[in-house]
Amino acid sequence: MLTVLLPENDRSAALRQLLEPLLPAGSEIRDPDDGLDGLHSRRLLFAVALDEGGCSMAYYRMLSRLRRSTDLLEGCTAGCIVTGVGEFYTKDVARDMVFAANQAGCGFIGRPLVEATGSLRNFRTQAQIGGTDEVTAFHAALAELIARLDAWEKPAPIRNVLALHASQRATSNTLALWELVKAGLPADMEVREICLRNGTMADCNGCSYTACLHFGEQGGCFYGGPMVDEVYPAVRRCDALVMLCANYNDALAANLTACVNRLTALFRQTRMYDKRLFGLIVSGYSGGDLLARQLISALNMNKSFYLPPRFSLLETANERGSLVKLPGIEAQAAAFARHIAES
Known part of the structure; x- marks a missing residue:
């Protein structure tokens, strides 16, 4: 009804x-x-x-x-x-x-x-x-x-979390926020992080539908690389995908965008209806909601991830190290960690 x-x-x-x-x-x-x-x-x-x-x-x-x-x-x-x-x-x-x-x-x-x-x-x-x-x-x-x-029925409880990012750990406020959230996740929840910053992330080149379907059915993609070797298996295994997104120009980072595009081959043979999508978005100035909308259209509307209520945590922090100094940030991160665990 x-x-x-x-x-x-x-x-x-x-x-x-x-x-x-x-x-x-x-x-x-x-x-x-x-x-x-x-x-x-x-x-x-x-x-x-x-x-x-x-x-x-x-x-x-x-x-x-x-x-x-x-x-x-x-x-x-x-x-x-x-x-x-x-x-x-x-x-x-x-x-x-x-x-x-x-x-x-x-x-x-x-x-x-x-x-x-x-x-x-x-x-x-x-x-x-x-x-x-x-x-x-x-x-x-x-x-x-x-x-x-x-x-529709609610997916099974989250046991495995995959976090994808393209940030530099030494300077990233986004990763600092993730560390706070990660610390609040249950001890029995398996967490894996994959960094897409190594320069080998080729974007989708627009294969035909039949070619993409063919390689997807084989569990891969024509262009191979870390997407096929690391990201595809991790996405298949996870119950929740957490996208760690730094907002520099009101858009997802290039490597994250390439990753989303390359998920098409996996989507051809694997629907993600039972996998949750979460986003941690840190902006230097404003516009975090723009990236949240990009995640919604690309991964929920297109790639079929389930969107839990209040799926994103948006913060503003510009200077290096300023995120961890925001008033109440530890409590917000802990609350979001509980939200992930209970979704």
């Missing part, structure tokens, strides 16, 4: 009509303008229909309400659908919404998003693979998302 949050506008009626026959028995469709209270521990489907400008005033009112709360959606698990009239803004709206809802206590299943641009050209590949047309591929993706959300 799902609760659909559908902000009403002149484009929402068509989306409602599409959703109604696909919903499990007992589901309800609610306009967020009627209130967002009383939703704790529900299965939610966010459904947003954008207008010609890629906007929805009713959606922005819902977003504002989510951003002003830390527990409005406590215990909820969700997916989302965003439709557009044009070709832009569907993914942008989705990841803003997921980040805000996540901060308000909502988890998101792996691959939680179905987006439909106005032309449905974003479904061309799926249509070709399935031997059908874009409209049918879109409807099938929506039905599949609703079925997975309705049947």
